[in-house]
Amino acid sequence: DGKNKNKPIHLFQQHIQEAMTRQLTLEKDLQNVSIGDEFSIVFQPQVKVSTNEIIGFESLARWRHPLFGPISPVEFIALAEEKLIIYQLTERTIDYVFKILETRKREYSFTGIVSINISSLLLEHVVFIEFVRSRLSYFDINPKQIEFEITESVQLFSSETVLSHLQLLRKMGIRISIDDFGTGYAALSYLSHFPVDKVKIDKHFIDQIDTDRKGEAILKSIISLIKNMELYMIAEGVETADQIRFLKERGCDHIQGYYVSKPLTEEKSDMVVKNGC
Ligand code: C2E
Ligand code: CA
Ligand code: CA
Ligand code: CA
Numbered sequence: 001d002g003k004n005k006n007k008p009i010h011l012f013q014q015h016i017q018e019a020m021t022r023q024l025t026l027e028k029d030l031q032n033v034s035i036g037d038e039f040s041i042v043f044q045p046q047v048k049v050s051t052n053e054i055i056g057f058e059s060l061a062r063w064r065h066p067l068f069g070p071i072s073p074v075e076f077i078a079l080a081e082e083k084l085i086i087y088q089l090t091e092r093t094i095d096y097v098f099k100i101l102e103t104r105k106r107e108y109s110f111t112g113i114v115s116i117n118i119s120s121l122l123l124e125h126v127v128f129i130e131f132v133r134s135r136l137s138y139f140d141i142n143p144k145q146i147e148f149e150i151t152e153s154v155q156l157f158s159s160e161t162v163l164s165h166l167q168l169l170r171k172m173g174i175r176i177s178i179d180d181f182g183t184g185y186a187a188l189s190y191l192s193h194f195p196v197d198k199v200k201i202d203k204h205f206i207d208q209i210d211t212d213r214k215g216e217a218i219l220k221s222i223i224s225l226i227k228n229m230e231l232y233m234i235a236e237g238v239e240t241a242d243q244i245r246f247l248k249e250r251g252c253d254h255i256q257g258y259y260v261s262k263p264l265t266e267e268k269s270d271m272v273v274k275n276g277c
Contacts, residue, residue, distance in 0.1 A: 041097065043114075107274075206219075
């Protein structure tokens with residue numbers, strides 16, 4: 001009868017309703033969240049294979065929502081970008097990370113790098129660049145210890161504004177690295193004229209070591225390309241000793257991944273820094 005016919009539609013509407021409520025709640029809460037409690041920053045060590053020495057940490061955001069539990073950064077960063085919350089969120093992250101770096105420099109003479117993921121949206125705006133400049137002078141930190149990770153994309157490399165802003169950041173002393181290298185942009189030629197210091201080879205290529213001969217061949221040429229361009233490189237998502245051996249043999253000496261360490265809480269990474277890298 002009519003009642004039964006309506007039921008699936010009703011359930012579907014209820015599902016949509018719930019998803020929308022969740023989305024709106026997350027959006028509102030993300031807008032007001034401050035870093036410390038439910039929202040935190042974790043630090044994944046980056047290591048020089050030949051010496052086992054920690055060269056730095058990548059800072060990664062974590063959000064444990066009081067109602068919905070842990071939310072993946074992939075979800076809340078996309079939401080933040082869509083709703084333009086990413087500006088304030090990144091500014092808070094920068095303040096937070098710079099403060100930590102200042103403390104670690106003062107208390108443990110930490111000289112390593114801390115990298116921060118920067119959404120390319122921010123690079124369109126000179127106010128963001130000026131924000132970074134003001135925070136660099138506010139905190140007692142060495143800009144050389146800051147790295148901005150920027151995911152490669154076609155839009156990114158075709159914007160003159162972004163290009164000039166990246167140049168400004170580098171003049172301040174900040175290092176620029178290309179995140180997820182090899183996944184977002186077909187032509188590699190941009191590397192020759194783009195203001196970049198370092199390339200992060202995406203996990204996708206690391207996964208192909210010992211499993212995909214053609215993928216391995218691509219990885220080998222990526223490594224020699226980066227070397228020939230005289231850029232620094234780091235392999236991401238390294239999970240096995242065999243992968244490390246392969247990378248080391250071919251001259252990629254810096255790695256990051258679960259094999260070395262998962263991202264650490266602020267306290268745990270503090271202990272690592274304190275006890276000498
Ligand atoms: P990403 O920048 O490519 O970060 C690397 C991701 O790989 C992280 O996921 C990290 O936890 C994970 N990972 C590291 N080593 C391994 C490994 O050996 N195996 C595997 N399977 N995974 C590994 P996470 O923390 O979930 O972050 C996901 C993405 O969210 C990041 O990708 C980044 O694009 C974005 N993100 C995270 N925090 C921030 C932030 O504060 N700002 C911005 N704009 N984006 C962020
Ligand atoms: Ca990254
Ligand atoms: Ca990456
Ligand atoms: Ca990524």
